Amino acid sequence: xxxxxxxxxxxxxxxxxxxxxxxxxxxxxxxxxxxxxxxxxxxxxxxxxxxxxxxxxxxxxxxxxxxxxxxxxxxxxxxxxxxxxxxxxxxxxxxxxxxxxxxxxxxxxxxxxxxxxxxxxxxxxxxxxxxxxxxxxxxxxxxxxxxxxxxxxxxxxxxxxxxxxxxxxxxxxxxx
Amino acid sequence: xxxxxxxxxxxxxxxxxxxxxxxxxxxxxxxxxxxxxxxxxxxxxxxxxxxxxxxxxxxxxxxxxxxxxxxxxxxxxxxxxxxxxxxxxxxxxxxxxxxxxxxxxxxxxxxxxxxxxxxxxxxxxxxxxxxxxxxxxxxxxxxxxxxxxxxxxxxxxxxxxxxxxxxxxxxxxxxx
Amino acid sequence: xxxxxxxxxxxxxxxxxxxxxxxxxxxxxxxxxxxxxxxxxxxxxxxxxxxxxxxxxxxxxxxxxxxxxxxxxxxxxxxxxxxxxxxxxxxxxxxxxxxxxxxxxxxxxxxxxxxxxxxxxxxxxxxxxxxxxxxxxxxxxxxxxxxxxxxxxxxxxxxxxxxxxxxxxxxxxxxx
Numbered sequence: 001x002x003x004x005x006x007x008x009x010x011x012x013x014x015x016x017x018x019x020x021x022x023x024x025x026x027x028x029x030x031x032x033x034x035x036x037x038x039x040x041x042x043x044x045x046x047x048x049x050x051x052x053x054x055x056x057x058x059x060x061x062x063x064x065x066x067x068x069x070x071x072x073x074x075x076x077x078x079x080x081x082x083x084x085x086x087x088x089x090x091x092x093x094x095x096x097x098x099x100x101x102x103x104x105x106x107x108x109x110x111x112x113x114x115x116x117x118x119x120x121x122x123x124x125x126x127x128x129x130x131x132x133x134x135x136x137x138x139x140x141x142x143x144x145x146x147x148x149x150x151x152x153x154x155x156x157x158x159x160x161x162x163x164x165x166x167x168x169x170x171x172x173x174x175x176x
Numbered sequence: 177x178x179x180x181x182x183x184x185x186x187x188x189x190x191x192x193x194x195x196x197x198x199x200x201x202x203x204x205x206x207x208x209x210x211x212x213x214x215x216x217x218x219x220x221x222x223x224x225x226x227x228x229x230x231x232x233x234x235x236x237x238x239x240x241x242x243x244x245x246x247x248x249x250x251x252x253x254x255x256x257x258x259x260x261x262x263x264x265x266x267x268x269x270x271x272x273x274x275x276x277x278x279x280x281x282x283x284x285x286x287x288x289x290x291x292x293x294x295x296x297x298x299x300x301x302x303x304x305x306x307x308x309x310x311x312x313x314x315x316x317x318x319x320x321x322x323x324x325x326x327x328x329x330x331x332x333x334x335x336x337x338x339x340x341x342x343x344x345x346x347x348x349x350x351x352x
Numbered sequence: 353x354x355x356x357x358x359x360x361x362x363x364x365x366x367x368x369x370x371x372x373x374x375x376x377x378x379x380x381x382x383x384x385x386x387x388x389x390x391x392x393x394x395x396x397x398x399x400x401x402x403x404x405x406x407x408x409x410x411x412x413x414x415x416x417x418x419x420x421x422x423x424x425x426x427x428x429x430x431x432x433x434x435x436x437x438x439x440x441x442x443x444x445x446x447x448x449x450x451x452x453x454x455x456x457x458x459x460x461x462x463x464x465x466x467x468x469x470x471x472x473x474x475x476x477x478x479x480x481x482x483x484x485x486x487x488x489x490x491x492x493x494x495x496x497x498x499x500x501x502x503x504x505x506x507x508x509x510x511x512x513x514x515x516x517x518x519x520x521x522x523x524x525x526x527x528x
Binding site: 129130142144146148149151153169 | 365367478479
């Protein structure tokens with residue numbers, strides 16, 4: 001059995017997390033939720049708690065605010081169903097820690113390719129608004145766009161969510 | 177005769193209003209334009225006047241800056257063709273008036289489901305840029321995204337406009 | 353031989369420039385890169401240099417920060433393959449120079465229609481985020497949206513890039 005990968009892109013409040021979870025729950029196996037969020041304030045605590053309450057008991061939660069590729073390597077198994085939510089927060093944590101986003105991106109894509117189970121990754125599309133005036137937000141937007149391109153090139157299937165509705169950007173190949 | 181509903185999503189200056197109007201004018205019946213805008217300043221006055229000048233005499237204009245579900249109930253008739261432009265301004269008016277967006281969203285979806293004529297609703301997609309730094313804009317973006325998801329789930333057909341070109345997110349079902 | 357036109361829309365870091373260049377390099381003819389960027393600061397110098405390094409020796413670079421329609425007229429030839437990157441910077445330069453964007457847009461569309469070679473134009477989609485608080489950014493967003501609509505209506509084929517993946521908004525007609 002070989003692994004498969006799905007990349008779910010979408011804007012803020014696009015329904016991408018719910019769609020990704022529903023896709024994951026259609027798959028048989030051991031379900032792992034990989035959370036990249038770090039709770040710095042009350043708003044974030046509330047968001048994390050709301051998301052955890054949405055998942056049923058079949059899910060094991062693992063936190064990976066920065067060492068995501070190593071966590072994926074540790075979970076690598078043919079019967080694993082892994083949902084990573086989301087790459088944008090992971091990137092944001094890396095930039096705050098002054099890590100090299102290009103290096104992290106390469107490591108993440110390697111881990112996705114080597115994954116022998118089913119992996120679903122969620123990320124924010126952030127490049128379709130007015131370019132922000134401040135340089136830090138621009139640098140974040142550039143890094144997020146590059147990361148999304150790299151993961152989209154690696155994943156077997158890519159879907160864009162808008163208002164809860166999926167649009168296929170890269171269809172899963174059907175093969176022998 | 178049963179009602180039908182079309183939800184037209186798009187960014188700023190995406191051509192969504194013009195597309196929605198053209199779709200409405202392909203339908204026979206009594207045409208009602210439901211305007212949700214409130215003119216607070218000269219820029220908004222100018223936008224509203226420009227939009228009104230774009231519509232011909234077949235259209236009756238009704239204003240509904242806050243009580244949109246009640247206005248739709250009052251217009252409910254099998255021969256009605258109703259164009260609501262736009263939900264984002266309606267939501268913005270509700271938030272400024274400290275109304276509960278979740279309650280309003282439920283009322284709106286109920287009114288859409290009960291509508292016996294043809295209804296077309298326009299809304300802005302605002303979630304695909306960099307997440308704004310200020311909490312009020314984030315709260316607005318979250319509410320707008322939730323509203324768009326609820327209306328998209330309710331409508332029979334959903335279309336996304338980009339640079340004046342429509343992309344079908346949810347195709348109208350063909351049935352007996 | 354009649355001309356053809358492709359319009360490549362996408363967000364920041366969506367892979368639109370790379371896609372447009374790859375499409376251009378699939379075409380035979382004399383390749384002209386029309387750069388609309390003006391380097392005001394180090395960040396912009398770096399971006400321009402990075403883009404030039406990505407192109408091989410077949411490309412002739414022409415700069416057209418403001419007089420784009422005239423440059424296209426001068427390059428007009430049946431064997432020309434012209435890549436314009438990008439319209440958003442051109443518009444930004446025009447607005448900074450207090451030029452009339454509506455007039456410039458009309459001139460650009462006329463030049464595209466009269467072009468007898470192959471022309472590919474790149475532009476940013478900027479209307480899908482939260483509407484900015486400041487009036488200048490709103491005015492820029494409005495002008496960018498109108499320009500994108502006009503060029504999309506003129507071009508024979510329109511593609512939207514997201515995370516490096518193309519989505520066809522307007523398919524090229526197949527004809528006799």
